[in-house]
Amino acid sequence: MSPQPRSPAQHVSDPIYPEAANPKYTRHHPRWHRRRIPIFWWLRKWVYTKFILRELTSQPVMYAALLILLHVWIVGRGPEAYETFVEWLRHPLLVALHLFVLGGLLFHTITWLNLAPKALVLRVGERRIPDVLVLAAHYAGWILVSAAIFWLLRGG
Amino acid sequence: MRRARDPFFWGLFSAGGMLAALLLPALFLIVAVAAPLGWFGMTAHVDWLALVGNPLLRLGLFGLLFLAFFHAAHRFRYTLYDGMQLYHLDALISVLTYGVATVLTLIAAVVLATAG
Amino acid sequence: MPDTVQLEVFRYRPEEEGEPVFDTFEVPYRDEWMVLDALNHIKDHEDGTLSYRWACRMGVCGSCGMTVNGEPVLTCAAYLEAFLPGPIRVEPLRGFPVIRDLAGDLTDFIEKLERVKPWIIREETKDPSEGEYLQTPGQMAAYRRYSMCINCMLCYAACPIYELEPGFIGPAAIALAQRYNLDSRDDGAEERHEVLSEHEGIWSCTFVGECSAVCPKNVDPAGAIQRYKVDATADFFRSLLTPWRDR
Numbered sequence: 022m023s024p025q026p027r028s029p030a031q032h033v034s035d036p037i038y039p040e041a042a043n044p045k046y047t048r049h050h051p052r053w054h055r056r057r058i059p060i061f062w063w064l065r066k067w068v069y070t071k072f073i074l075r076e077l078t079s080q081p082v083m084y085a086a087l088l089i090l091l092h093v094w095i096v097g098r099g100p101e102a103y104e105t106f107v108e109w110l111r112h113p114l115l116v117a118l119h120l121f122v123l124g125g126l127l128f129h130t131i132t133w134l135n136l137a138p139k140a141l142v143l144r145v146g147e148r149r150i151p152d153v154l155v156l157a158a159h160y161a162g163w164i165l166v167s168a169a170i171f172w173l174l175r176g177g
Numbered sequence: 178m179r180r181a182r183d184p185f186f187w188g189l190f191s192a193g194g195m196l197a198a199l200l201l202p203a204l205f206l207i208v209a210v211a212a213p214l215g216w217f218g219m220t221a222h223v224d225w226l227a228l229v230g231n232p233l234l235r236l237g238l239f240g241l242l243f244l245a246f247f248h249a250a251h252r253f254r255y256t257l258y259d260g261m262q263l264y265h266l267d268a269l270i271s272v273l274t275y276g277v278a279t280v281l282t283l284i285a286a287v288v289l290a291t292a293g
Numbered sequence: 294m295p296d297t298v299q300l301e302v303f304r305y306r307p308e309e310e311g312e313p314v315f316d317t318f319e320v321p322y323r324d325e326w327m328v329l330d331a332l333n334h335i336k337d338h339e340d341g342t343l344s345y346r347w348a349c350r351m352g353v354c355g356s357c358g359m360t361v362n363g364e365p366v367l368t369c370a371a372y373l374e375a376f377l378p379g380p381i382r383v384e385p386l387r388g389f390p391v392i393r394d395l396a397g398d399l400t401d402f403i404e405k406l407e408r409v410k411p412w413i414i415r416e417e418t419k420d421p422s423e424g425e426y427l428q429t430p431g432q433m434a435a436y437r438r439y440s441m442c443i444n445c446m447l448c449y450a451a452c453p454i455y456e457l458e459p460g461f462i463g464p465a466a467i468a469l470a471q472r473y474n475l476d477s478r479d480d481g482a483e484e485r486h487e488v489l490s491e492h493e494g495i496w497s498c499t500f501v502g503e504c505s506a507v508c509p510k511n512v513d514p515a516g517a518i519q520r521y522k523v524d525a526t527a528d529f530f531r532s533l534l535t536p537w538r539d540r
Contacts, residue, residue, distance in 0.1 A: 043311050052307035053390035053398060058456055063260060066363065069453060072501045073260050079252035082197045085205040086245040090285050092208050093238070096229050097292040100222040107220075110213035119209040126202045133198040136500060140191075140519035149434070167203035173228075174207045176219035183496040184529035187522060255499050259457055 075132045081125030088119075134159045186251050186275070193248025196241050235289045242285045250278035298322040298373055299380035300331055302343065305391050313391070316340070317380065322373060328383065329357050329368040332395075345395035352509055355445030359395055360384040365450035365507050386450035402446055405462045408488050409470035414481030432477040439472035439517060441510040448504035448514050454497055461497040462488065464504035464514030471517040486525075495521050 046052060063069040095106040109115065137159050138152035212218035219225055228234060254274040257263050263270060297319045305313040318339050320331045329347055336343045347357040350369045357368045362382050373381070389397030419426075448464035449455050455463050470489055474482045489495050498518045505515040 046308040054305045055390045076256045079249040083249035094288045096225045103222045107213045130198040139516040166199045170203040174218045184526045188526040
């Protein structure tokens, strides 16, 4: 129940002998008010929604890992199976799904790398390496590793 | 032993998260989208077969998949707890999420051991 | 600039009504007024029964934390101007049971704070006549940020996990534990580890990150918790891989 607005004039009460308008109230016995948490608490604020979306990238990660595994298995089953599989991957609906999954993966990468400097505190002697440098190193690593993958899978 | 559970799974979660962040976008882009559509990357079956034939690459891929499965399982477990407020189902959710990750890891081990 | 601004103030008077209500007050608007000044105006001129906590008016005592338009803030450091045109909704901090109006019960936080032993623990103490425990500027820099905490509990109010899992020891208590763990004069890390390494210690945290976003003193509790997780995990795997090095 959300509280109802009320004008201040309505609640003039005697501070010495308060009429207990609430019959459940016993004098000198505190009755705390505890607010309930809605099931969809993460819709209350955009930052919480973003947090849940970040956590839900576990599903694109799971999907991508499974698809890569499936791909390896199909490759091992011979050229015909592979051709059928690739044909299947070209289906517009699957392409759309996979672009969506890719979006999820990128969201995971960006949120993950952005938080990395918080968890990783590196020092040179007594001086802490600034967060910006730790962050830049992570992004450089990502670009480097991605470039290596592109080179490895470049094709003829 | 109860104290061992949290750091153990968090270790897998964070290692998997880092590997997935660095490797998965590029890998998935080529394997699932770019190569099939002929935008970029290997399209010939023989090329893929040669790549899969490399035991070191398969071992590396196994490491990535194993950690990615446990990363996703751990994260999803907490999503169910906090997002859906299912704290009372702790035991069931743990068995299901980590159980699925374990089964998938075993499948990945068999597939990658016999491929190539 | 307007002459007045409306405040919708959360009222909970257990002897009068079982459920909270919002009272609307029209207060004068001043450029230099904080939300706390508006509340003080209400208490002085409109309704003396309004209950809330405040003391220093300069962001040091940490007692005037409230939820203003949904965000946990120190009301002594929140300009009315930032919430124009209003109405401005003032509620107690989330996550704590409400005793009356804007005052919450903070016992839970105090108990948790005590559990992490936020003081210097030494294996050997020396006599004061032998002098101070010296520290280099670098050694102080290691923990200084966490020592800025004023126990205002905005981080608890911002943390959805604390609200969902009331057992969670919470951001400020962990940051303060780290404040002493990282102090070169302290030997209490192992004692604190007993509390922090429980599930309701650091492991309940899922790094929402809002605790650090709302902190008025830039303490970064989220960073403190992540660092502790990394260290605890590294220790765990190290002892798993080299069990002979365990005591």
